[in-house]
Amino acid sequence: MSRKVFIGDTEYFPGISQIEYEGPESDNPLAFKSYDPNRVVAGKTMEEHLRFAVCYWHTFCASGADPFGPGTRNHAWARAADAMDRSRDRADAAFEFFTKLNVPFWCFHDFDLASEGASVAESENNLKAMVDLAKERQAETGMRLLWGTANMFSNPRFMNGASTNPNFEVVTWAAAQVKAALDATVELGGESYVFWGGREGYVCLQNTDTRRELEHMATFLEKARDYGRSIGFEGTFLIEPKPMEPMKHQYDFDAQTVIGFLRHHGLAGDFKLNIEANHATLAGHSFAHDLRMAADAGLLGSVDANRGDPQNGWDTDQFPLHLYDCVHGMMVILEAGGLQPGGLNFDAKVRRESTDLEDMFIAHIGGMDSFARGLVIADSIRSDPRLSDMLKNRYASFDSGDGKRFEDGELGLAELRDIAAASAEPTQLSGKQELVENLINDHMAGRAAT
Ligand code: XLS
Ligand code: NI
Ligand code: NI
Numbered sequence: 495m496s497r498k499v500f501i502g503d504t505e506y507f508p509g510i511s512q513i514e515y516e517g518p519e520s521d522n523p524l525a526f527k528s529y530d531p532n533r534v535v536a537g538k539t540m541e542e543h544l545r546f547a548v549c550y551w552h553t554f555c556a557s558g559a560d561p562f563g564p565g566t567r568n569h570a571w572a573r574a575a576d577a578m579d580r581s582r583d584r585a586d587a588a589f590e591f592f593t594k595l596n597v598p599f600w601c602f603h604d605f606d607l608a609s610e611g612a613s614v615a616e617s618e619n620n621l622k623a624m625v626d627l628a629k630e631r632q633a634e635t636g637m638r639l640l641w642g643t644a645n646m647f648s649n650p651r652f653m654n655g656a657s658t659n660p661n662f663e664v665v666t667w668a669a670a671q672v673k674a675a676l677d678a679t680v681e682l683g684g685e686s687y688v689f690w691g692g693r694e695g696y697v698c699l700q701n702t703d704t705r706r707e708l709e710h711m712a713t714f715l716e717k718a719r720d721y722g723r724s725i726g727f728e729g730t731f732l733i734e735p736k737p738m739e740p741m742k743h744q745y746d747f748d749a750q751t752v753i754g755f756l757r758h759h760g761l762a763g764d765f766k767l768n769i770e771a772n773h774a775t776l777a778g779h780s781f782a783h784d785l786r787m788a789a790d791a792g793l794l795g796s797v798d799a800n801r802g803d804p805q806n807g808w809d810t811d812q813f814p815l816h817l818y819d820c821v822h823g824m825m826v827i828l829e830a831g832g833l834q835p836g837g838l839n840f841d842a843k844v845r846r847e848s849t850d851l852e853d854m855f856i857a858h859i860g861g862m863d864s865f866a867r868g869l870v871i872a873d874s875i876r877s878d879p880r881l882s883d884m885l886k887n888r889y890a891s892f893d894s895g896d897g898k899r900f901e902d903g904e905l906g907l908a909e910l911r912d913i914a915a916a917s918a919e920p921t922q923l924s925g926k927q928e929l930v931e932n933l934i935n936d937h938m939a940g941r942a943a944t
Contacts, residue, residue: 501586501589501590501593501631501634501635502586504570504583504586505590506569506570506571506586506587506590506591507587507590507591507594507851507855510524510594510851510852510855511594512593512594512596513525513526513594513595513596513855513859514526514596515529515530515531517530523852523856523859524852524855524856524859525859526859526862526863526866527863528863528866528867528870529544529859529862529863529865529866530866531596535869535870535873536828536873536876538832540866540869541598542834543827543832543833543869544837544838544862544865544866544869545598545599545640545833545834545836545837545838546597546598546599546837546838546839546840546861546862546865547597547598547599547600547601547640547641547837547838547839547840548588548591548592548595548597548599548600548601548839548840548858549600549601549602549839549840549841549842550588550600550601550602550603550606550607551602551603551606551645552811552840552841552842552843553588553591553840553843553854554569554571554584554587554588554591554606555584555606556843557569557572558846558849560846566846566847566849567849569587569851570583570587571583571584571586571587571588572584577609577620578608578609578620578623580609581607581608581609581620581624582624582627585607585624585627585628585631586631588600589631589634589635589637591854591855592635592637593635593637594855595855595858595859597637597858597862598636598637598638598837599637599638599639599640599685599837599839600637600638600639600640601639601640601641601642601643601688601839601841602639602642602643603642603643603644603645603675604617604621604642604643604644604645604671604674604675604678605617605645605648606645607621607624607625607628607678608620608621608623608624608625610649614667614670617670617671617674618670618674621674621675621678622678625677625678625681625682628682629681629682632682632683638683638685639679639682639683639684639685640684640685640686640796640836640837640839641679641684641685641686641687641688641729641732641768641796641839642675642676642678642679642682642684642687642688643675643687643688643689643690644668644671644672644674644675645671645692646668646671646672646692646693647692647693647740651664651667652664652668652692652693653693654693655693655694655695655707655741656668656692656693656694657669657694657710657711657714657715658691658694658695658707658708658710658711658745660702660703660707665710665714668714669714669717669718672714672718672721673721675687676718676721676722676725676727677725679727679729680722680725680726680727684727684729685729685730685835685836685837686729686730686731686732686768686795686796686835686836687722687727687729687730687731687732688732688733688734688768688796689715689718689731689732689733689734690733690734690736690746690768691711691733691734691736691744691745691746692740693740693741694707694711694741694744694745694746695738695741695742695743695744695745696741696742696743697741697742697743699743707745708745708755711745712755712759712761715731715733715759715761715765716759716761718731719731719761719764719765723764729835730764730765730766730795730796730835730836731764731765731766732765732766732767732768732795732796732836733746733752733755733756733765733766733767733768734746734767734768734769734770734773734798735747735748735749735751735752735767735769735770735773735774735777735784736770736773736776736777736809737773737776737777737778738776739776739808739809747777748773748774748777748779748784748787749767749769749774749779749783749784749785749787749788749791750787752767753767753787753788753791753793756793762791762793765793766788766793766794766795766796766836767784767788767793767794767795767796768795768796768797768798768836768839769781769784769785769788769794769796769797769798770797770798770800770841771797771798771799771800771801771802771814771819771823772798772800772801772802772809772810772811772812772841773798773809775801775802775804776802776807776808776809780819780822781801781819781822781823782819782822782823782825782826785797785823785826785827785830786826789826789827789829789830794826794827794830794833794836795833795836796833796836796837796839797823797827797833797836797837797838797839798839798841799814799838799839799840799841799842799861799865800812800813800814800840800841800842801813801814801815801816801819801842811841811842811843812842812843812845813840813842813844813857813858813860813861814840814842814861814864814865815860815861815864816864817864817867817868817871817938818938819868820864820865820867820868820869821867821868821871821872821875821934821938823865823868824865824868824869824871824872824873825872825875825876827872828869828872828873828876829876838865840858840861842857842861844857871937871938874937874941875933875934875937878933878937878941880933881930881933884926884929884930888923896913
């Protein structure tokens with residue numbers, strides 16, 4: 495291993511060494527069974543396809559607190575009395591974790607990395623100091639930043655939103671945060687910059703001027719884009735759709751809503767989508783659906799790889815360990831030509847009850863193995879001509895003749911009517927859903943050498 499395994503003089507994950515690929519026969523919970531970074535699938539290595547990232551917030555900042563009780567974890571990196579010392583310890587623990595896990599990327603919010611100060615200037619200085627440290631750690635370990643973002647939803651000042659806040663003063667504080675977070679992202683060589691619309695939405699429609707708030711959001715994003723480009727940010731700006739929580743209704747409801755918004759405001763050239771699995775399911779869709787909508791629009795930017803709980807109506811942010819989701823998702827991602835410069839960010843947290851230090855590794859290893867299996871199985875399905883032929887044949891009536899003329903926009907409504915009037919009742923074409931599902935199961939169960 496060329497990468498140093500721990501940073502500074504404290505080892506935060508003692509007893510856990512470099513996680514290696516041991517193959518499907520291994521029964522070591524701290525080894526990869528399927529994720530072999532160098533294995534080539536569909537012309538690229540697994541590492542290049544999957545571009546895994548660990549998120550800072552759930553993994554290093556959360557303690558397991560929920561609305562009914564405090565945290566269940568008291569990590570060594572969260573104990574120092576001074577806030578800056580805590581930030582530094584946390585960074586060292588994080589870079590040790592990233593390196594041992596062997597992921598190429600990480601992601602952060604401004605106030606995950608540094609603590610918020612008492613003024614705009616103090617917050618900026620705290621962040622700058624931590625960015626300098628993170629830059630050193632990146633150079634030492636070879637880690638890269640997938641994306642940065644700003645937390646504009648935790649501080650009580652953002653209770654009514656950030657860029658959509660009815661109070662202009664709050665909008666300026668949001669702008670100050672985005673400016674500093676963009677500076678940090680550029681300094682760390684981030685590939686993308688994310689806007690998750692934390693509290694951009696409403697709880698009471700009757701006290702809200704939605705038209706004005708949405709205009710403010712578009713103006714804010716435009717100014718953020720202009721500032722980013724002016725400091726040399728060449729990456730992608732990403733919007734992360736979510737339909738609800740914390741607000742009753744969030745403006746970035748789902749992929750199609752955001753696509754319409756970006757196009758309406760002329761932002762689709764600089765912005766793409768960061769699709770989170772659990773947000774798609776909260777919107778009543780599947781993970782693969784929102785991926786497909788983004789991909790169809792040419793706007794699939796990156797992925798927050800997690801999952802919800804089918805019985806719960808909130809963002810449980812569980813690790814993405816359901817193989818079907820990963821297979822269906824990777825089918826879309828492969829079809830779209832991949833995620834680069836985006837990646838698969840584990841916006842996921844171990845359960846409150848999973849309190850061993852090794853559980854953090856086990857959860858990420860499971861997520862990485864699930865997506866690696868998803869990749870191999872999706873590639874195997876995609877190279878089975880039965881599915882592609884079925885799909886092609888389903889639309890064959892548009893390939894020539896009048897169907898083709900319709901696709902080309904050459905037939906008016908009256909002409910379409912005349913074609914109908916001159917023909918018999920349309921042929922019944924079976925959707926063959928069960929056949930498609932069986933075919934996918936065949937690949938899940940072994941046609942793919944996983
Ligand atoms: C919350 C979001 C958040 C974003 C980053 O639901 O998923 O974690 O990914 O602000
Ligand atoms: Ni997310
Ligand atoms: Ni989320």
